[in-house]
Amino acid sequence: MRISERILNMPESPVRKMDGIASKVKESGINILHLNIGDPDIKTPDAFWQAIHNYKEPILGYGKSEGYPELIYAMQRYYKKFNLDFDYDELLITSGGSEALSLVLSTVCDYQEEIIVFEPFYTNYNGFADVTDVVPIAITTSSKNGFHLPAKEEITSKITPKTKAILFSNPGNPTGTIYTKEEIEMLADIALEHDLFIISDEVYREFVYDNLEYVSSASIDRIKDRVVIIDSISKRYSACGARVGSIASKNKELMKQILKICQNRLCTPTIDQVGAAALYNADQAFLDDVKEEYDNRRNLIYDELNGDPNISFIKPAGAFYLILDLDIEDAEHFVTWLLTEFNIDNETVMLAPAQGFYTHKEYGKKQVRLAYILDCNKLKRAAIIIKEGLKKYKELY
Amino acid sequence: MRISERILNMPESPVRKMDGIASKVKESGINILHLNIGDPDIKTPDAFWQAIHNYKEPILGYGKSEGYPELIYAMQRYYKKFNLDFDYDELLITSGGSEALSLVLSTVCDYQEEIIVFEPFYTNYNGFADVTDVVPIAITTSSKNGFHLPAKEEITSKITPKTKAILFSNPGNPTGTIYTKEEIEMLADIALEHDLFIISDEVYREFVYDNLEYVSSASIDRIKDRVVIIDSISKRYSACGARVGSIASKNKELMKQILKICQNRLCTPTIDQVGAAALYNADQAFLDDVKEEYDNRRNLIYDELNGDPNISFIKPAGAFYLILDLDIEDAEHFVTWLLTEFNIDNETVMLAPAQGFYTHKEYGKKQVRLAYILDCNKLKRAAIIIKEGLKKYKELY
Numbered sequence: 169m170r171i172s173e174r175i176l177n178m179p180e181s182p183v184r185k186m187d188g189i190a191s192k193v194k195e196s197g198i199n200i201l202h203l204n205i206g207d208p209d210i211k212t213p214d215a216f217w218q219a220i221h222n223y224k225e226p227i228l229g230y231g232k233s234e235g236y237p238e239l240i241y242a243m244q245r246y247y248k249k250f251n252l253d254f255d256y257d258e259l260l261i262t263s264g265g266s267e268a269l270s271l272v273l274s275t276v277c278d279y280q281e282e283i284i285v286f287e288p289f290y291t292n293y294n295g296f297a298d299v300t301d302v303v304p305i306a307i308t309t310s311s312k313n314g315f316h317l318p319a320k321e322e323i324t325s326k327i328t329p330k331t332k333a334i335l336f337s338n339p340g341n342p343t344g345t346i347y348t349k350e351e352i353e354m355l356a357d358i359a360l361e362h363d364l365f366i367i368s369d370e371v372y373r374e375f376v377y378d379n380l381e382y383v384s385s386a387s388i389d390r391i392k393d394r395v396v397i398i399d400s401i402s403k404r405y406s407a408c409g410a411r412v413g414s415i416a417s418k419n420k421e422l423m424k425q426i427l428k429i430c431q432n433r434l435c436t437p438t439i440d441q442v443g444a445a446a447l448y449n450a451d452q453a454f455l456d457d458v459k460e461e462y463d464n465r466r467n468l469i470y471d472e473l474n475g476d477p478n479i480s481f482i483k484p485a486g487a488f489y490l491i492l493d494l495d496i497e498d499a500e501h502f503v504t505w506l507l508t509e510f511n512i513d514n515e516t517v518m519l520a521p522a523q524g525f526y527t528h529k530e531y532g533k534k535q536v537r538l539a540y541i542l543d544c545n546k547l548k549r550a551a552i553i554i555k556e557g558l559k560k561y562k563e564l565y
Numbered sequence: 566m567r568i569s570e571r572i573l574n575m576p577e578s579p580v581r582k583m584d585g586i587a588s589k590v591k592e593s594g595i596n597i598l599h600l601n602i603g604d605p606d607i608k609t610p611d612a613f614w615q616a617i618h619n620y621k622e623p624i625l626g627y628g629k630s631e632g633y634p635e636l637i638y639a640m641q642r643y644y645k646k647f648n649l650d651f652d653y654d655e656l657l658i659t660s661g662g663s664e665a666l667s668l669v670l671s672t673v674c675d676y677q678e679e680i681i682v683f684e685p686f687y688t689n690y691n692g693f694a695d696v697t698d699v700v701p702i703a704i705t706t707s708s709k710n711g712f713h714l715p716a717k718e719e720i721t722s723k724i725t726p727k728t729k730a731i732l733f734s735n736p737g738n739p740t741g742t743i744y745t746k747e748e749i750e751m752l753a754d755i756a757l758e759h760d761l762f763i764i765s766d767e768v769y770r771e772f773v774y775d776n777l778e779y780v781s782s783a784s785i786d787r788i789k790d791r792v793v794i795i796d797s798i799s800k801r802y803s804a805c806g807a808r809v810g811s812i813a814s815k816n817k818e819l820m821k822q823i824l825k826i827c828q829n830r831l832c833t834p835t836i837d838q839v840g841a842a843a844l845y846n847a848d849q850a851f852l853d854d855v856k857e858e859y860d861n862r863r864n865l866i867y868d869e870l871n872g873d874p875n876i877s878f879i880k881p882a883g884a885f886y887l888i889l890d891l892d893i894e895d896a897e898h899f900v901t902w903l904l905t906e907f908n909i910d911n912e913t914v915m916l917a918p919a920q921g922f923y924t925h926k927e928y929g930k931k932q933v934r935l936a937y938i939l940d941c942n943k944l945k946r947a948a949i950i951i952k953e954g955l956k957k958y959k960e961l962y
Contacts, residue, residue, distance in 0.1 A: 169673075169729075169760060169761070169762050169790075169791060169816070169819075170729070171672055171673070171818065171819060171822050172671065172672055172673060172674055172675045172678075173675050174671065174675055174676075175671060175672045175822045175823075175825065175826065176822065178825050178826070178829070179825075180825055180828065181825070181828040181829055184630065184828045185828075205627070207626045207627050208624070208626075209624060210624070211623050211624055212622075212623070212624055212625045216625070217621050220617065220618075220836065221617075221618050221621075224614050224618075225609075226608050226609070227605070227606060227607070227608055227609055227803060228609045228613070228803070228804045228805065228806040228807055229604045229605075229805050229806050230602070230604050230805045230806055231806050233581065263660050263664075263808075263830070263833070263834075264830065264831065266829070266830040266831055267660075267830065270830070274569065274571065274572060274696050275568055275569055275572045276566075276568070276569060277569055278569045278570050278571055279571075279676050279698055281569075292829050292830075292831075295825070295826065295828075295829030295830075296829065299671050299826055299829070301676055301698060332566075332567070363566060364566070365566050393566075394566060406624060406625070407625045408625065408626050408627045408831070409625040409626050409627055409628050409832065409834065409835040409836075410625055410834055410835075410836070411660075411831075411832065411833060411834045419566070421568065422566075422568060425568050425572045425573065426572075428572065428575050428576075428577055428578070428692070429572065429575070429692065429696055431577065431578040431581045431582075431692075432575070432578055432663070432689050432692030432693065432696070433660070433661065433663040433664065433667070433689075433692075434661065434663055434689075434805070434808075435806065435808065436660070436808060437660075437806065437807055437808045437834050437836075437837045438806040438807075439617065439806075439807070439834075439836055439837060439840075440834045440836060440837065443836075
């Protein structure tokens with residue numbers, strides 16, 4: 169029996185492949201500060217649990233393939249707050265943003281067709297592309313200008329007759345970058361001129377700091393039939409384990425085709441959607457508080473790491489990630505070493521090597537992604553461990 | 566923007582595509598007895614709800630990609646009852662049997678590679694194959710011999726260098742057929758001789774009547790590294806809306822590769838898995854009672870429909886479906902007519918046209934699938950509506 173090439177060629181998740189090592193480190197009595205994965209430490213709102221604990225039907229039968237209606241209504245109201253208007257049949261509920269991305273790639277691309285991505289990009293885009301036999305074509309962005317987009321010509325030079333879409337996250341994972349209105353308008357122009365879809369992963373929409381203007385791709389009227397919005401409650405409401413995501417698009421034909429795949433997999437879990445509906449219906453105060461908390465963490469981690477001779481980075485304006493350029497040769501080696509060989513008072517830090525966020529691996533070789541998803545006290549300890557660890561590591565290697 | 570051919574070519578779910586019509590019929594005040602979909606009316610056990618209502622964590626973070634450990638342990642114990650032995654890393658929890666099937670097809674087949682299926686087969690196999698660019702090659706079985714397998718040569722004649730696996734459900738959906746030990750042994754021989762995987766969809770394992778011997782593909786030792794078992798709590802525990810399925814295989818390399826895809830989509834919902842673990846840990850009595858109930862329904866529907874001049878079928882020995890051969894030209898037309906134009910005391914019946922369960926559509930043109938998932942009183946009324954409806958329909962067309 170031969171296993172498929174598409175899966176054999178698929179890389180292990182750079183975020184998860186060190187989980188085995190981490191388990192052993194924990195067993196040896198070392199506390200790990202996990203900054204390697206975007207799994208927030210913010211409490212899931214009680215509204216979620218209350219809704220679930222109040223929910224009981226005699227028979228937990230199949231739900232609707234498009235999603236739990238109350239959740240779709242709640243999301244319609246949620247989008248209205250951003251002046252985004254989606255009809256009922258322009259929304260589909262999915263098993264997390266993950267399923268949403270897979271469904272869209274399958275529906276937009278045939279075998280070996282291409283999507284434009286901006287590296288470093290959310291690493292799992294690679295995996296979704298592998299499974300769907302789609303080829304990500306990466307345009308490299310640089311830490312030097314905060315990972316903003318290159319000139320239009322550099323982007324269009326990579327477009328071929330096989331290109332079907334541009335895929336990006338905004339606010340950016342792993343960069344924290346917020347694209348300006350000009351950047352979104354430029355992508356809109358490219359989509360129009362080259363007949364492409366825009367797949368806009370906006371799961372970090374709430375996390376925009378410094379009073380920056382946030383421009384959703386869905387707000388650009390002239391490409392409204394080309395835009396597909398990926399969303400999720402995971403980060404927004406600190407409910408990663410509920411696996412509730414969504415697809416929104418004004419392109420009804422596209423949505424109708426995606427619905428066929430949804431019907432084929434029948435439905436997503438009802439109970440988690442009941443919880444998610446309660447979250448979207450809940451008070452805005454939670455989101456405001458969470459944003460303030462992440463902003464504080466961002467300021468703290470910036471103040472702690474800024475100026476360290478072995479680390480360079482630009483303060484990002486969104487999401488809860490940052491990419492650090494380290495003055496070493498091999499960030500993956502450093503991350504493993506930090507996890508297994510270094511600790512302060514029996515505590516160490518786990519980071520994500522950034523190579524997995526690139527197609528051109530060499531550009532990420534000296535970088536790590538840090539998710540500031542722990543409280544300020546822990547982040548402060550983590551910063552010290554990273555700085556001291558780097559100093560020690562550089563003496564050794 | 567062009568939508569992918571693979572999704573454009575994907576047929577609408579034959580089980581769900583009439584949902585829109587059904588909604589309108591209901592709005593007009595007609596009660597529909599839904600025998601078109603395997604969505605049981607049996608109460609979901611309280612153990613499920615209790616576990617969920619007792620579960621609360623401060624943060625609903627990501628779960629493990631392979632599944633909730635307590636559920637994996639519970640499934641190991643469950644399989645032991647059938648003398649099937651799976652290590653922890655030989656089990657993966659999925660979003661229903663649906664995701665399980667997609668994951669396995671992606672991992673076993675590359676673009677345009679083939680799987681052998683026996684038609685009529687579970688219609689959604691078509692959709693999973695479309696999305697993964699896999700080609701189902703159907704070998705037709707006949708209602709005349711209860712949809713048992715044809716001779717070995719007929720099966721092997723369809724095997725090409727591109728064939729990677731044989732996929733079937735046993736007990737069968739939509740046929741209710743239980744394969745004999747000889748049939749499973751024959752498939753094992755074919756898998757060995759032609760280097761194929763066996764993808765054995767055993768979600769109806771509990772529903773075997775007439776004291777028939779049930780032979781799981783996983784019990785055949787000489788192909789243990791070739792067998793992949795698809796499972797689900799949906800029918801077993803009447804919890805279709807929980808979306809908890811699983812993959813089990815002694816082929817550790819295969820499981821390792823599937824785990825990579827699971828890591829890429831992060832995890833399945835924790836809460837539903839907590840409920841599922843409670844179900845697998847619960848008393849066997851529920852399963853025994855449910856089986857007895859379905860057996861009673863099977864006997865009733867058999868007695869009611871057997872002998873009708875317009876219906877022919879063989880009494881099936883498993884699952885909760887049967888395929889009826891109708892003495893008409895176009896079963897889909899009849900199903901629509903029955904739903905929209907016929908009722909007795911403002912009540913009608915919805916069936917699934919069988920064409921969607923075939924690759925060679927012409928063989929299913931006069932057939933419907935009936936799911937006996939309503940109680941005996943309703944089934945009795947449904948049988949009368951079907952018989953009277955058929956009589957009337959034949960006068961009209």
